[in-house]
Amino acid sequence: MTRKKVKLAFITNDSARKATFKKRKKGLMKKVSELSTLCGIDTCAIIYSPYESQPEVWPDTRGVHRVLAQFKRMPEMEQSKKMVNQESFIRQRIAKASEQLKKQHKENREKEITQVMYQCLTGKGLQNLMMADLNDLGWLIDQNLKEIYKRIDELKKTAPPPPPPRPPPEAPQVTTGNLHLLQEQKPAVGLTMDAMQRPQWFTDWMNNPSDHQQMNSFGHGDEMMLSFTDNNHNTMWSNAFFP
Amino acid sequence: MAKKPSMGRQKIKLAKIEIKNHLQVTFSKRRSGLFKKASELCTLCGVEIAIIVFSPAGKVFSFGNPNVESIIDRFFDINPSVNPSSTAFHLLDAHRISSVRDLNLQLSQILNEIEVERKRGEALENMKKNSQIQHWWEAPVNELGFHDLEQLRDAMEELKKNVSNQASKQMFEVTNRTTFFDSNNVGVFDQYETKPTQAFVNSSAAAALSNNFGYCHGFF
Numbered sequence: 001m002t003r004k005k006v007k008l009a010f011i012t013n014d015s016a017r018k019a020t021f022k023k024r025k026k027g028l029m030k031k032v033s034e035l036s037t038l039c040g041i042d043t044c045a046i047i048y049s050p051y052e053s054q055p056e057v058w059p060d061t062r063g064v065h066r067v068l069a070q071f072k073r074m075p076e077m078e079q080s081k082k083m084v085n086q087e088s089f090i091r092q093r094i095a096k097a098s099e100q101l102k103k104q105h106k107e108n109r110e111k112e113i114t115q116v117m118y119q120c121l122t123g124k125g126l127q128n129l130m131m132a133d134l135n136d137l138g139w140l141i142d143q144n145l146k147e148i149y150k151r152i153d154e155l156k157k158t159a160p161p162p163p164p165p166r167p168p169p170e171a172p173q174v175t176t177g178n179l180h181l182l183q184e185q186k187p188a189v190g191l192t193m194d195a196m197q198r199p200q201w202f203t204d205w206m207n208n209p210s211d212h213q214q215m216n217s218f219g220h221g222d223e224m225m226l227s228f229t230d231n232n233h234n235t236m237w238s239n240a241f242f243p
Numbered sequence: 244m245a246k247k248p249s250m251g252r253q254k255i256k257l258a259k260i261e262i263k264n265h266l267q268v269t270f271s272k273r274r275s276g277l278f279k280k281a282s283e284l285c286t287l288c289g290v291e292i293a294i295i296v297f298s299p300a301g302k303v304f305s306f307g308n309p310n311v312e313s314i315i316d317r318f319f320d321i322n323p324s325v326n327p328s329s330t331a332f333h334l335l336d337a338h339r340i341s342s343v344r345d346l347n348l349q350l351s352q353i354l355n356e357i358e359v360e361r362k363r364g365e366a367l368e369n370m371k372k373n374s375q376i377q378h379w380w381e382a383p384v385n386e387l388g389f390h391d392l393e394q395l396r397d398a399m400e401e402l403k404k405n406v407s408n409q410a411s412k413q414m415f416e417v418t419n420r421t422t423f424f425d426s427n428n429v430g431v432f433d434q435y436e437t438k439p440t441q442a443f444v445n446s447s448a449a450a451a452l453s454n455n456f457g458y459c460h461g462f463f
Contacts, residue, residue, distance in 0.1 A: 008347050010340070011287050021288040028284060031277050032294065039270040040259040041297045045281075046318055048291040055318065068315060071295050074303060082304040083311050086282050087339070090346040093279075097353040104360040111367040118374065118381055121398050126409040131417075134410045141403045147384045148396045155389050 021049060029058045042067050113140050270299055278306045286343060293318075309339060 011017035025047060032045045036059075044067035045058040057064045071079060084092065113136045120126060120137070129137065260266040274296055281292050285308040293307040293314035305311045375381045380395050387395065 006287070008283060008286055008351075009344065010289055017288050021284070021290065024280070024284045024287070028277070028280050031273070031280060034257065035270070035273045035277060035296065037257055038255070038260050038273070039266055039299055041270070041299060043294070043296045045295075046293045046314055048314070048317065049288070050290075064318070067295055067297075068318070070297070071303060071305070071315075078303060079305070082302060084278070084306055085310045086285055086308050086343045087346060089278055089282055089306060090343065090350055094346065094350050094353060097350060097357060101353055101357050101360060104357060104364060108360055108364045108367060111364065111371065115367065115370065115374075117402070118378065120405075121380070121402055122378075126405060129409070131410065131413055134406055134413070138403065138406045138410070141399055141406065144384070145396065145399050145403070148392055148399065151384045151387070152389070152392050152396065155392070 018051060021051065025049075025056065029056075032058050042070060044068065109136070110140075113137055117141060117144070266299060274298075274304055278304075281306050282308070286340075286347070291317075309336075 011020055028047075029045065032043055035041070036043045043058075044064045046064060047056045049056070113133070116124075116129070116133065117137055117140055126134070260269055277294065277296070281294055284290060285292055291308055291314060293311050294305065295311070296304045298304060307314050371381070379387075379391065380398075384392070
């Protein structure tokens with residue numbers, strides 16, 4: 001079967017139009033029949049064309065009369081509730097597609113700002129961000145902090161924290177293992193240390209199994225998502241990303 | 244969230260679907276696809292159609308071109324006096340066809356945009372996955388150990404302050420309609436007759452900004 005993209009417009013060439021009509025009408029009737037069988041429901045189709053004086057129908061004239069009678073028996077409101085013509089049908093599809101686009105856009109925005117957040121955590125500057133970005137970023141940080149505080153509390157309750165922490169990471173240079181903030185701002189207490197301890201920290205970090213045992217699980221699909229998106233997707237983003 | 248791969252084209256048995264949920268989903272999808280095909284047939288070949296479908300729940304869906312009622316009437320041979328070649332008829336048709344064409348255009352534009360966004364989402368997702376391999380702090384909060392969490396918390400709090408400061412700075416600049424601060428941070432004060440007071444710097448705008456992330460409807 002050929003797969004040329006067909007332009008959705010009236011086919012002006014008479015023979016091409018007739019050929020298309022024959023093929024598509026056959027396909028349409030087949031789809032109607034399948035729908036009826038697969039879902040065990042009553043349905044009918046009526047097609048008027050310039051090529052036949054009588055309409056082409058599915059399942060047959062008797063069947064059409066039966067379904068139409070069933071249709072007419074329903075209250076007028078029920079009949080018209082789900083009734084569409086071409087215009088209204090396409091409008092419905094437009095509305096659905098617009099919703100889907102909006103949703104996809106929001107999801108992408110969230111991913112984007114998350115990326116920015118992590119970049120800024122490790123030193124990228126905030127100067128190039130627009131106000132809207134700063135707002136969303138601040139909001140996202142708050143969301144994350146909520147999660148973090150909650151988790152810290154949980155851990156405190158269920159198990160007392162393990163023995164003294166390894167020395168906190170040094171601020172600059174090392175790309176893989178640390179968090180440091182903007183150069184122009186003084187890092188918070190606990191995030192700086194003198195150079196002599198650097199190798200020890202780094203070794204400790206590499207060798208410390210308890211906090212980093214999850215490293216092995218990196219690369220597993222869905223768990224990689226920050227949990228806040230799973231829980232709160234519906235209510236939280238509307239304020240931040242689409243004021 | 245990683246998109247669940249759809250099942251793709253499967254060969255289906257042509258008999259009533261046994262699992263109720265599957266049946267409902269199939270009905271919904273196929274009914275929609277059926278109407279779509281019908282709409283295409285109307286546009287491509289200029290024919291008049293009606294399709295009536297009863298749902299498993301007993302509701303009725305119908306599609307009609309130009310509309311369901313006129314096709315039903317025609318089928319029952321009511322109002323045979325309708326003259327298909329009258330001018331008024333043609334004008335109505337032309338108008339309808341033109342609307343449909345515009346709507347179809349609009350729809351395909353949106354569908355294209357969705358595809359673009361979807362691809363962008365995939366790219367972002369890949370970048371995130373790669374980044375998570377190298378950076379332990381990007382892992383889900385539930386996977387982090389106690390001390391990592393504390394570290395992350397501190398870093399986040401610091402970043403939050405920085406963001407707040409940067410935002411206040413920008414608000415200040417915008418509100419004063421100033422040229423930018425020079426590197427010594429003295430530019431603004433030299434350019435105005437009245438020095439901004441302490442009151443202004445602590446104004447409700449700046450304070451509101453640092454407290455109201457997520458509720459900033461008023462800024463835009």
